[in-house]
Each structure stands twice: as structure tokens, then as C-alpha cells.
Amino acid sequence: MPAVPLYAQLINLLAAVLLLLAFAMLSQRRVLSLIDLFAAQGAALALSTAIVAWATGQRHLYWSAGLTLGLKVLVLPWILRRLIHRLDIEWEFERLINIPTTMLIGIVLVVFAFNLAVPIAELANTVTRSTLGIALACVMLSFLMMITRRKAISQVLGFLAMENGLFFAATSATYGMPMVVELGIALDVLVGVLILGVFFFQIRDRLDSLGFANLERSRDDD
Amino acid sequence: MRADALPLLAAAIAAWLAIGALGLVRPLAFAFVSRLLFPLGALVALLVAGIALLATAEPVATLVLPLGLPDLPFHLRLDPLSAFFLALLGAATCAVSLFSTDYFRPSEGTAPGLVAFQYHVFVASMATVLIADDAYLFMVAWEAMALASYFLVITEHRIAAIRDAGFLYLFIAHIGAIAILLTFGVLQGGSGDYTFDGMRAARLQGAWPSLGFLLALVGFGAKAGLLPLHVWLPEAHPAAPSPVSALMSGVMLKTAIYALLRVTFDLLHAVVWWWGVVVLVVGLLTALFGVVFAAAQTDMKRLLAYSSMENIGIIAAGVGLAILFRAHDKTLLAAIALTAVLYHCLNHAMFKTLLFLATGAVLHATRERSLGRLGGLIRRMPWVAWLALVGTLAIAGLPPLNGFVSEWLLLQAFLFTPSLPQSFVNMLVPLAAGALVLAVALAAYVMVKFYGVVFLGRPRDPDLAHAHDAGRYERVALAGLAAACVLLGVLPTFVIGVIDRVNTMLVGAAVIRPGVSSWLLLAPIDAQRASYSPLVMLAVVVAVVVLAIQVVHRLYHGRVRTTGAWNCGSPEPTPRMQDSAEGFGQPIRQVFEPFFRMTRELPSAFDAEPRYRVTIDDPFRYWLYRPIARVMEKLAGYLGLIQHGRISAYLALSFATLIVLLFFVR
16 A cells, blocks of 8 residues: 555545534534534634645645635634524524435435546546545535525525535645635625525514525415 | 826825725715815816826836735736826816816715715726726726716616616626626637736637627627617716716716727737728717707707717717728828827817716706706806807817817718728718718707707796806816817817827827928828818907907997897797797607607697607617517526425425536536
8 A cells, every 4th residue: 555645644534524524414403513513614624725735835725724714614603603692593403304314315425426526536636636526525415405404594504514515626626726716705605694694584584484484485476 | 207107196096095985984974075075086186187198198107006816916007098098087077076066965865975985986997997907907997987887877866767777777887898808808818818918919810809809899889888788878877967977978988988999909919891890880870879869859968968879979980990991001091080089089078078067057056957948048057058058069060169170080081081992891981971970960950959948048937037057166167178178179289199199009100290280280181182270260260250240330330229029920929939949859850750769649739738748769679678678588487487486496406407417527
């Protein structure tokens, strides 16, 4: 077995942690814990980006690591916790149907993602190419999470987790997107969360609940 | 003064932004905003005009500002072309800002501080467009300009019609912006270098230059108001407050012309002759369309907006001609056409700004925009009336004022076209020259209508007796613009001397050559063929007038008898018996009836209260915009079939699409 350098081992470890966290989010029912998991995912992402930056000497990756740390570990979880506190839904549970089935679908998706990543990983010449499959799997698992949830706030978390996966994919395939794109996406995410925060209040005021079931009546032709 | 012009101009732009930010600090402090911020803005504008005018003679200067995004700095560049347009912007903005000192009043709409903020951001972004030297900064400034002007248009946002006009403007501006973005995408030629220097170095092959040019024509044409993307123009100009209309018409439309010239003559390395034909035809159609519709209008600001279309059309025709000559390497003729273009840009900035500001003063004094209720204001508002007369004569193209010089130059350029190799272009040109003359003549007709109905005759409404003249600052602004109209008219060789620096840069020839033109005599080709001497013209006009007054005074002195005029047999003439705006425009409506979509409401002979109403609509809205909207609505209806209103269903749908696509792509 060829010797794997230390940084590559660390990155692989962090990639595995990311995947594990994605599965944890898929099965977590409490919203507050979901936010903790999301923050942990952000921290793992920031750490891995920093390690890639250190290993390859790509200066701009330090920027994106710092951005990830600030935005996804500190700012967004703080905003979301405050929202939950003000909406007074700290103790709400989500009635998830059939967690085992969801997990099974998740495993199928991971296999598919690894399969998908093989040709791309061969093209990429980065030290991190082996983690591309995990990154894609994270994106798909987060998507799956958005589909299975019924509450607005957990869907937002799914959306944010998907962005994490995307970020990881970009780092592992091409050492990150151009700085402009990264900044743009970061801003989009921040603004998106702020707007959604406003919408939470609106939805609750109108419908007395944050479940999306009520919104299904709002089609104008019904 | 040598190489410092560009940093100074950048500082001036920053100063405008700072003034705007001050407006945000105290948005409701009316006196603070109007008595301090707008005069400060005018001062900065004056400095910009002066610096830019001096900078036209300087060599090209560039500057890289470490602003914007990391690794993507702002590139600035000052060359004769941008300096010329900056001088235009500074001069017009100075007058408009000064006028705004008196103009904006506390009203139902946007807070005064906010208006000052939007106004200064608008001006600063227009100036930035002119000195941008990379596509990134250009687009940022271009969009800031569109947004700021949108918010200015909807200052009175409580009125639904004004919100609609603003939406239409924003919509067309977006279509234009997409085309411009694509233009830059084509121009960088696969190099990924979005600085203008990179685009100058790119050598596009095959159909790419033509594609880039056509996209630029669509994008900048949408902002300039060329057919068929003109629909926003007659809606947005009347909706905006008058100083804003003045800026939009006088300056913003010119930034589009600037950008078109920049792309065509500077960024693209060669021009193709048929581009010129396209621009020429579109320009002339726009000019004719604009002037015919202007003749039919009964709202004074709409009339001026359509007249702006006419002027932009004439300018575009000149651009087309310049392209045509440039493609055939007739540099002197190209320089003449380009001179006409730039001269007319400058002239239009002066007289249209003057007229829009004058309508603003009238609007304030009477709260009335409809020509049917104005009249006789020359007695109530002598300052505005006499100064507006200068603008009216200038826009009508009468010598010795400035409108004549540029239109004459353009006609001269047309008269020299028969030397072109394409025979069909040769056949087209006399037609085009005819159309140009028609447009110019009708413009004079329109201006007679505008001035005659608003300022002459008797007041059509008793309320007009309370009309008051413009304020002090307003008078200064109007007088400055009127003086500019006269000076630009009588000193053409000096103006063309400045414009020649742009000509030399863009087409490599100058119009003023020693031995052919002198300070007194302007001769584009040579003095035998055609020449114009405005000072002699002015002297003759003044001499004839003075002489006539003297002669009449001597011959008839003491033999004047004052008596009532013959009243056509009707004992009590009322103001309603005067020629009205509708009546004056009627012959034009009759002649050009197929152009219009007219709905008429005629009274019958037995009506107790007879009413006559004509509404004139833009045929493009019916034949072009409505069908597109209908098709889009239909397509959107099909999409509605998969709309369930359940978010998880949507997500599952997109997820499935993603998985399937990924499966096929791998």
C-alpha cells in the first residue's frame, strides 16, 4: 500500500466526518440538534479547506476557509437559533416517516454518487480528488433531506447543508471556485437566510404553523 | 494638470457619492438637502466639465483602482472620447443640479434626502460608465445608472401610472443589459480577459464581430430609445420629475451613444459596411417615428420625450454614416459624420435639458402638463418663456443657433456619399437624406406647436393667472443653458476643434484643417463646395432687424393708430377659439394616419355637452409587444400544469431530474 501523506489522510478523515454528519442530519428530528449538526459540518468543511490551502499553497483557499468558518459556523447558526427562540419552537419535533427507508435510499444515493465521481476524479489532478464522491453524496443527501422534511426551518437547513456539499465538491475537484463566485454564493446564502427568516414570521402569522402542509392550499386556482 | 485629470475625476465621482450619502443622513431635512446638497453637486459638476474639457487635449491616461473584488480591480481610462462626453455630462448636470435647488418640494412621494441620494448616485454612475475601462466596472456602473434612474422615475410612486411607467423602463433596461453582457462576452474573444485593453487586442474572426456589434446595437439601442425598444421612453420621461427627465434625456441617452461609439470604433478592430446601413436605417426610422408622434402629442413632456427619440434617431443616422465611411476608409468623411454626431449629442444635451427644465418650471407654476390648458404664459413667466424660446429655436435647427450647425454638418456628410462602391447604398442615401430633412423640418413644426401653445396666445385656463415665474436658481440654470445654445451655435470652429481630438482618435482624421477652415468660416470639405460662417450670419440677422426697426420707426412714426383688431364677426373672442394643440397637429395626424393607432370620439351634432377625444397609441405595442406577451402567457400556462403547490413535490421533481441527467451524463 503506497504511503498516503498526512494531509491527505486528514482530508479523507474530514470527508468521512462530513458524510457521517449528512446522515445524522437526515435522521435527526429535533431542530436545535439539526443546527448543531449543521455548524459541525461547517467546522469540518472549514478545517478541510484550510488543510487543502496549507498543503497546496493556494492563498485564496484561506479566504474561503475563513469565510466558511465565519458564515456557516458562527453567523448562520446564530441567526437560526435566534429565529427559533423568537418563534418559540425550540422543543418542536418533526414527525419523520420511516427513517430506515430514508437511510436506505441515502445509501443508494451514496453508491450512485461514488459511481458518478469516478470519471470526474480521474480528470481532476488535485490531491483531494478521492473525496469528490463524498462531496457529491453530501449534496444528494441534503437534497433528500429537503424532500423528506415538512417544516420550513429544516428545509432551510437542508438547503444550507447542500451548499456545504457543493463547496466541498468545488474544493476537492478544482481547489475551489474563483473567489468571485464564492463570495457571490456566500452572499446569496446569507441574504437567503435573512429573507427566509422574515418569511417564517409571515407564514406563522398567516397560518399559525410553520409546516408547509398549509401552504398547499395557496394555489390560486384551487 | 498634466496627468492628474483622471484621479481628479475619480475624486469628483466619489464626491458625488458622498453628497448623496449625506442626503441619507437627514432624509427629511428639506432645506439642508435643497439649499446645500444640490448646489454642492452643481459645483462638482462644473469642476468635472472644466477638467474634462481640458483633458480632451491630454494624452490617454489610465488608472487601476484596488476597489471591487479581490484580484479584480477597477480599470479607469480617460481618452478624448470619454473626456468629451464627461464635459457634456458635467455641463448639463451643473445646470440641472442648480435648477433642482429650487425645484424639489416636499411631496407625497420619495423623501427629499432620498431623492438627492438617488440623483447623485445616478450622476456618479453615468460618469463612471464614461471612464470605465473594463467590462466589469462598466456593467456595475451601467446597472447602477439604470437602477438609480428607475427609482428617480418613480419618485411619485403613489400614482399607479407612474409605477407602470417605471416597470416598463426597468424591464427594457434589463433586456438591454443582457444584450450588453453578451456583447462583452463576444468581444473578449475567448481570452477570458474582460478589460477593454484585452478586447482591443482580440482579433475576432468570421461572424463574431458582426454578432458583437448587433448585440451592442440592441443593448445600447434599448437605452438610447431606438426602434423597436423605444416604448419605455415616452412613458418614463413624463413620469419622472422634470430635472430627472432632463438628465435622462440630455445625458443618459448620450451614454448609450458613447458606449455604441466605444464598442464600434474602439473595441472592435474593424468595421463592416453593412453595420452602417443597419444603424442608418434604424436611426432614420426612429427619427421619423419620434417626430410624427411628437406632432400628435398633447402633453408637453411626452412631446419632448418623442422629440428626444427624433434627436437620438438623427444621431444614430450619423453614427451609421460614420461607420459606412470608416468601412471604406474615407476618413475625412467619417470624421465629418462623427463630428455631426458628437456635436448633435452636445447640442441635444443643452437644448433638451433647457426645454425639460422649462416644462418643469411651467409645471410648478401651473400644475398642468396638458397643452390644452396652457397658453399665454409669456406674460406670466417672461424669464422662462424667453429662455425657452432660445431652446425652441435651437432645437428647430434655425441658424445661428447650435442645432443648425450639427444638422447642417450631417447633411453635408450625406451629400458626399455618392462616392461609395455599393450601388444599392448609393441609391439608399438620397432617400435617407430626404427622410432626414423631413424629420428635421417636422421637428421645427413640432417646436412651433410646443412654444406657440404653451407660451403664446391667451391663457386657456383662468387658473393660469396665478402662474409665477421661475425662482432665482432656476433662472440661472436656464440662462446658462440658453447661453450655451448660442455659444455652441456661433463658435462652431472652436467646438469642432475639441471634437477633432475625438475624431483623430477614432477615425484618424480631423475636420478643421489649416487653410480650409478659419475661426470665422467653417468648411468641412473646402470653401468652394460649402461653408458656414455663423458670426457673419448673426451680424446680418442683427443688422437687418435693427435696420428694419429703425426704418419702420422713421417712416411710420406718429402715424400709428390704435384700434380693435378685426374680430371675424364674432363679438367676444374667447381663449377657446385659439388654435389648440390637437388642431395644430391635425394635418400631421391626417397625413401620417397609417402610422398611428388612433381612437376618436366625435361628438354628434345634437350633444348638449359635445366632447372630442383622440387617443393615439404606439402601434409597436400592439403589433410587437402584445403578441410576445400572449405567447409567453400561454407557455407559462403549460408550466402551470405541473404546479401542485407542494414544496416536497417540487423538490422531488428537481431531484429526480438531477439524478436522471447525472445518470446520462456520466
